[in-house]
Every structure is written in C-alpha cells, then in structure tokens.
Amino acid sequence: MKAPRFSYVRAESLEQVFELLKQYGEDARILAGGQSLIPTLNMRLSQPAILIDINRLDMLKGISAGDGAVRIGALARHAEVAESPVIAARLPLIAAAMPHVAHVAVRNRGTFGGSVALADPAAEMPACVLALGGTLVVAGARGRREIAAEDFFRGLYETAREPDEILVEVRVPTEAPGTVSVFLELAQRHGDFAIAGLACHARIEGDTVADARLVYFASEDRPRLAKGAMAALAGKAWNDGTRAAVIGALTDDLDPMTNLDGGAAMKLHLQRVLTGRALDAAVAQARAA
C-alpha cells in the first residue's frame, strides 16, 4: 500500500463538507480530481487525517454564461472547459491555455477549481484567472465570500482560502469585444510542467496598446501581475522602444525562483522572450480582427 492511512468521506452535501472542514481544518484535504493530491499521497508527501471526496456534489459542476461573466463550477473538469463552447466564445484566453494542461487522461479528471485552489506556481489556470480579473467564491460554515484573484494568490501553494473553507466557483468576466488574448508557455515537452509562461490580455487600438494585463507564471512563487511592464505598455505603440521598456521593467516586476528546470536568470530571460512574442502575437491578432 503506497498511501498513508487516512479516513475517507464521500460528501453528500456542501453542509457536510463545511462541517468536516470545521472539525478537521488543515488536517482535511478536499479530493476533487485528485490529479495533484493523489500523487502526493502515493509518495507519502502528505498525510491528511481525512479526504473529503466532493466528486458527487452536482452543485459544484457546470459552466454557464451569466451577466457579463462566466461561472465555472469548482468541479468542472479541464476536459469540459476545453470543449465548452461558452469558454471558447467568451474566454478565449482560457481556451488557448487549456491544451497546455497536462494530457488527456489528466484533463479528464483534473478540475478547474482544484487547479485554482491548489495554486501550483506552474499551473496555467491561476494565471488565466488573474489575467482576466476573475473572482474566487469560497464557502464554509461561517458563510460565503468572494475574493478577487489579485488578493487570492499569496505565495507558494498559498491562497486566501481559510482551512475551513472550500472553493465553490470561479467567476471570470467575459472578454470584452475588441480585446485580444495570448497564452504562451515553455516546457521541456508539451504537457509537462511549465518552465516559464505568460497569460496576456490586451486592448489594442490601431498600433497602440491601450492597456494590457500581463501575468507571469512558473518562474514565480505565484502567478504574478507585472504592474511595471503593464505601465510601460499602457497607451504606447508597440515598437522597439516600448519593447525595451517593457522588457526592462520585468527586472523589478519578477522575482524568479531557481528550480530543477532552470536558474532565476534563465527564467527571467525566458519570460522576456515570451513577452516579446506575446505582444507581437497580440498586435497581429488585433490587426487581423
């Protein structure tokens, strides 16, 4: 037997989940898709007292378009998001990022909410939600609250969710007409963990980048909004001067971490390369539209 001993509950209601989270706190783990959690159990890297299996909670499922935003249930599988016409039409950034999320069997079970709640620094979905200014809805026995993506990701696997809360849904504003999205990622092989990556959402008017949101992932301890680079870009024509200013600003915006995939200097270099490619692509996309 590979995994350590734990208790297991197949939750029948959200109230039951709240009750168990209240009782066990940090010793409980939510079992959603399990594609990150079960490896850590098999390798005995984590030793929870109890697994709360939420897979049969229908209220956490589904993807729907509402008033200016798309609601993605925490249990929506990556494969569902990838195939969703709602996502393709309203959130092209997420649609573009999805093929980078692991491989088909993992996308079949892994969940959108699980990826966001785990906040793996190399994960694609947290970066997309931050780039699009999404809102995370968490709930627990103490009630329900909404957290802006900018306040949610706090560090390495650290989020604003309290141990007695569960992420129930993610709301992402529909991408506005006239905006473009580009998602770029570098990995050893397609589908592997990212070495560097960038989610870019921009409004481009003629030759001018009216405003852009740039979120870098994989190099940082969390998805990082590059505010200096964004300021250097706002209202500027995309040319060699702007390119140099934006790429220069990344020195202060980013704080790359060395890991097995590469050193901090290499990761900063790769993010700069991706920045140039992303904005070239964004401008080309806007021209073609």
Place this chain on the structure above:
Amino acid sequence: MGETRKIALTVNGKRYAEEVEVRMHLGDFLRQQLGLTGTHLGCEHGVCGACTVLVDGVSARSCLMLAVQADGRELLTVEGIAPNEEELHPLQEAFRDNHGLQCGFCTPGMLTTLIEFLGDNPDPTEREVREAISGNLCRCTGYQGIVAAALDAAQRLKALKQA
C-alpha cells in the same frame, strides 16, 4: 488494515462486490485484489500513462484514482478489449502488425488511451495521434510503430463499420 468500504463495480462486463481499503488506488485494486494484472503500474504519479483505464468510457490514470471512487462505475481494462479469447481487437492486431510494441509495458495504457481517442476521432491525422498518446511514455519503440498502428487501426475500424 486501515479504514475500508464496500464497493460494487463492473470491470470488463463482469460485476464485482469487494471490500477495499480506502487508501488503495484503483490500479493496485485491479492488480492485487481482482488479479487483473494487465494494467501496468509505472510511475504511480500520473506521468507515464501505463496504468490508464477507461472509467465509464473516459480515460483515467488508475494510479490517480482511489478504488473507493470507482464504486458504481463501469471500467474497461486491457483484458476487456479483445472480443473473445481467440480474437484480437482491430487495434491490437494493428499493434502486432506495425511493431507497436516491444517490451509491452506501456501497451495497456496505449491501447486504452487509443480506444477512447479513436472512438472520438475515427479519422485522425498523424499529429492528432501523437497528441493523443503524448501522456503515455514508451521507451522501446520511439513511438513510430505505435503511431503507425493507431493510424492503421483507424482504417481497419472504418472498414469494419462500412462492411
């Protein structure tokens, strides 16, 4: 022995009612408890794809699912692919004829992955096949034979459908 649960499931058309330890993953359950050792366990953290099975027709890593989560589900493993003891499935025949395997370790995962893929995409391009098996590692074939087998199988399945 840790905490256990009673589960009932169907594997390759056969009903099973079993008591399982909740921490046992589905791959170990299939191999150790049901004796279905065709499903191979390589890395046990979701990277190699050898343990892929179909759960209600959808591919899943059996090392990344608990056996208790398969309660009420219908599973297909490599043992259930061939129509009977004497004949092979067209995909298996195509693997044999195109050198789609050497040591055979990755084969169960390749076959289950491709059964799902060819069901969704009966007329794939080579690139689509490569993408479909991108989550399955093979250290013998260099993938060429596997890709050829998958493309050949698509033609065989199409011919069968038209016949």
